[in-house]
Amino acid sequence: MRHPMLRRLLSDPFYLVMLTALLLGAALGRFVTQEGLGEELTYALGRAWRGTADGAREALAAMFGFQFTVLTIVLSLNAPVVQSAANQYSPRLVPFYLKNAPLRRAMPLFVLATGYIAAGLRELGLQVEPVSRPQPVVTGALALLVLAFALLMIDMNRTFRFMRVERVLALVRESTFEAADRLRADARSLALDRVARLTLPAWAHPLPSPGSGYLARVDVARLAHVARRAGVRVRISRPIGDYLDEGEVVGWVMTDAASGPVSPRVMARLGRALEASPTRDHAYDPGYGIRILADVASRALSSSSNDSYTARQALQQLRSVLRHLAREPVGDWNVLDRDRTPRVSVMATDLREYVSLAIDAPLRHGASDLEVLDAVLEIALEMGLVAPDPERRAVAHELVTKVLSDATRYGNLDDAKLAHLHGEAAIVRASLERNAPRAERLARAHWALPPRALA
Structure with a gap:
């Protein structure tokens, strides 16, 4: 959809x-306040409230x-809960909570009652006869x-249960899944090649950013359509989620003819394929969800x-996200022409960048915590088992090496914990090399009371 505001609204x-x-x-x-309807609605509403207008x-x-008094009290009680969760976990969780808060379910009914009462007050104000009769409008408002x-x-009861960290982190995970699925749906209709590269000549023209904000989406299909009609080739050199200032170089444009000029009109049409948002939007940005989960882990440590x-x-939520992304065709988008040459190339985050974004800060802050190290090794294991090609499985092997390296460099582990960590890493490596049946998926947590100490 070409209109970001309309897409967000829908x-x-x-x-x-x-x-x-x-x-x-x-x-x-x-309707209910109209004169002459009182007796008929009495049968539907029981003994309607009687009185004058x-x-x-x-x-x-x-x-x-x-x-309105009750709503004010409820909202004032709910605001500290949101603020406490933001201070404890991450302020970036607030939009996820507000979008999925249980109180949103009751709000339309209160708005319905507000419209009902306001209309009833207006119609009753037009009645001047001081006659006592059934007033079904009062009974309906009470109902x-x-x-x-x-x-x-x-x-309200569901709200306090909703603030459990597992529930909010699950919302971030599902949002990240949806962002990855939207990207896959956009790529389905395009002739893409993840390996092809668009070579930039020295005379390529810079494509300026049409506005300031976070790059929320690149409409690759529209970009390719405009590029083909204008006879140009385009490389977008900024990924989704990056902040752009108005006029900054966001990409490069070159004509099919050597060193040919590009008209300002074509530049403007190419710029309209880039959507910027004043706040970072997670709709097409899986990296934003990964960033939030990593921030929660780092703040907890x-x-x-x-x-x-x-x-x-x-x-654990990051493990689920990275396991999902390991099966997706992530990386740069290269739209090919019929002659198999790139027409449009768009920079996008690859699996190695997602993994680095997810585990760098938690691994550095939790290098002395064996639970954190075990959780990162589980990420490497599950991500490597579903990886469809050797290149992505190599990322899992490198992650295991990274865990051992950071634990040695930044951690302060005793011999029992180091032995447990190396045993866990050996199980993960063996499982990645040959996914054979194993009696124990992970090494037992004997590091606090190792068997030799009991002996």
Whole structure:
């Protein structure tokens, strides 16, 4: 989709649902308040509340104020929970929480009740006869508020369970999966070659960034279409997630004819294929999810937290993400013409960069923590077992070597822990070389009480 705002709105139609609920509530409140409907709706609503129009307005106004008072209290209680989680784990988790917060489920019902009460107050204000009659609008408002408050209590209970670190980290993992799947879907319709390279001549023209912000998406299909029609070849030299300033060089353009000029109109059309966002967007950026999980692991290993199990949980989610990416065709996008020469080349993150981004900081901060080292070795094992080619399996072998090197260089491990670590690394290497049945997937955690000490 070419319009980023419209794509974001359709990917998360929460505000459309709220607007629909408001309009539906207003229409329902106006219908129920009409004169002459009281007796008929009495059968549907039971014994409807009886009173004059003034009394009905007072009742609706009291319900309206009570509703907003309760919502204010609930939101004020919920904000410290979000702030505490942001301070403890990572502030980048806040958007994931807000997008998936259980309270979002109750909000459309409150908006429906707001539209209903507002429309009811307006219609009752047009009635001037002080006649006591059934007021189904009051009964309906009370029913809506009871239903909304019941759902709110259920969602408040789910909110505190939702703030468990496993739940929030799982949201980041699923978001990263979705980003990788979107990239694969975009690549499905293109003739790509991950190995081909576009050679840049000395006379290539710089492609300036059309605006400031984080590179959120490169519309490769549109870029290739514009390049073919204009007779140019394009190399985008900045990856998704990189920050761009307006006018910075984001890529290079060259004409099919040697050292030919490129018109400003073509440059502008090529620039419109690049989408920038004021904040880093995870929709097409798996590296952002990996960065968040790695930050949570690193913060848990800091001296102020010292929570190695939270770090291990974050590394377990990273293992799932890297295992998924190890099977995906990651790396640069090179769109080929019919003559098998690159027309468009786009820089993209490869598996080695994803692994480096995921484990560098946690491994450095947790080099003395055997649980962290074991978790990184599990990443190497599972990633290498699903790798489809020798090049990606080599990344898993290098990760095992990296773990042993950092543990020796930065860690302070005693002999028992070092023996356990080397035994674990030997099992991982053997499993990567020959995935044979093994009685123990991992080395037993005897490092605290090694068998020789018991003997």
